[in-house]
Amino acid sequence: MSASSSRGVAHPDGPVTAALAPTDPVRLLPRPSVTAYPDHLDHYGPRPVGTAALIDEVEAAGLRGRGGAGFPTATKLRAVAARSRTPVVVANGTEGEPASAKDKVLLQAAPHLVLDGIDLVAEVLGAGETFLCVDRNWPDVANAVERARDERGAGRRGRRLQVVDAPDRYVAGEESALVHWLNGGEAKPTFVPPRPFERGVRGRPTFLSNVETYAQLGLIARYGAAWYRALGTTAAPGTTLLTVTGAVAHPGVCEAPGGSSLASVLAAAGGATAGVQAVLVGGYFGTWIPGRAVDQVGLDPVSLSGFGASLGCGVVAVLPDHVCPLIEVARVARWLASQNAGQCGPCMYGLPAVADALEAAVSGRPVSVGQVGGLVSLVKGRGACKHPDGMARFVESSLRVFNEHVVAHQRQGPCVAHRPLLPVPETGGWR
C-alpha cells in the first residue's frame, strides 16, 4: 500500500487537502477551522436532540445524499425508521474518488459537525452501533475525527462511535461493499436486494450516507429548513462542497451555494491557468462540459442535465487546452477497469476491453467511436453495483465531447505525451 505522502489526492502537483479561501457564505467550512468542541458549540450553538420531526425538516430542506448518487435523505431515513430491528448508522468518509478531497477537508475542518449529524441520526432512528469510515491513507483525518469523538465524552448509552479505516479501492465506498467489509468480508459490492436499509451491518437495517450529508443534518437540526433553503436554488438548496482541481490557480475545496455558476466556482479557485478545453464534473463517473459551454452552466440538476451531467461527488476538474483529452480519458478508463472487484464477468472482461479500445484510439489505430460505444453499452447495467455504469457514463461523455480527437489521432498520429493531469492512485487490498 502506498504511503499517504506519495498518494496524490487531487492533483499530481501536490495533494489538495487545504480548503480554499472562505467563500460567502460559510456554513460547513468555517475559517479558521473549528476543531475543539467548546469552540464548535460557540460557533454553531447547542445541538438539539434528534426526534422524528427532524425527518420532516430534512425533507422540507430538500437534502440529498452527498456521496454522488444524490438520493433524498429523508426517504432513506424513513426507509430505515420503518424497519423493526434496531438499526446501525454508518457515515461514509472513505472518499475513494481520486480527484475528490472535500470529505477529508470537512472531517479535518469541522469534525464535530459530522459527529453531530451521526448522533442526530442515531437518536432519530434509535440506533445502536455507529460507524465512521475514513480513508486509511490519511491518518490525519482519522486522528482529527478520533480526537473530536474522545472530546465529546462517553457517547450514547455508553456506546462509542467506531472510527474505522476502510480499504482504498474505488468500489470499496459503494454502500453494499462498505457494509460487507464492516461485516468482516472483503470491501466488494454484494448482490442487492437486500439493500443496506433492509439488511446491512450485522444483518440490521443500516442507514448509510456520505459524511457531508451528516454535516448538513447537523445544520438543519439547529437552524431549520427555511434557513437551509435561504441559500442555493429550488433544485439545489443549501450549500455544497466542491473539489476544484486541474488547471486552476488554487486547486482545493470550496463551499458554494447550490446552483452556483461553473464560472464562479472556477473563479473561487483562482481561475483557469490556461484555455479551458473541457471541465469534468462529478468525478470519474462524471461528464465533460465542453470549454465553450463553461459560461452557460450552473451546478444545479436542471442546468447540468442539459449536458447529460450531474454534480455527483462534487469534483470539478479543468482540462486545459494543451492536454490531449484522449490520453487522459484512456488513463482514467484503464484505472477504472483496474478497480473492478473481479466479481462480475461483464465488468471483469468488459471494462479492460473498453480501456484497450481507448488506448488503441490514443495510438491512432483504426478504432471507431461506434466500436467503443458498442463495447460500453454492453457493460451497462450488468454488474452487481453501478461501477460499469459509471465508467460507461464517463466514456460515453468523453466520446461525445472529444469525438473529433479520435479521428484526428487516426489521421495525424498520436499526440506527444504530457504530464498526467487526472490522478490515478495506486490502491491496496480488499480487507
Next chain:
Amino acid sequence: MSRKLVVNPITCVGHGICAELLPERITLDPWGYPIIDPTPITPRLEAHAKRAVAACPTLALLWREAEAGVPR
C-alpha cells in the same frame, strides 16, 4: 402477476446453459456471460424459463416480479 428473469452477476460464471435453453430471452456477450431481456416471461415460455433456472450450475438465474420497485 408477471415475472421476469434476472441474473446474479456475482455468482454467474458464464456456463451459458441458460442461453441454450431460453434463447428467446437470453443471449451471450462476447465473453460468454448472459444478457437477459427484461421482458416478462410469457406463459408459452414459462416451462423453458423454469428449466433454464433449474439448470444453472451456480444458481445465478433468478425469478423477479416484473414490476418490482425498491428505493434506490
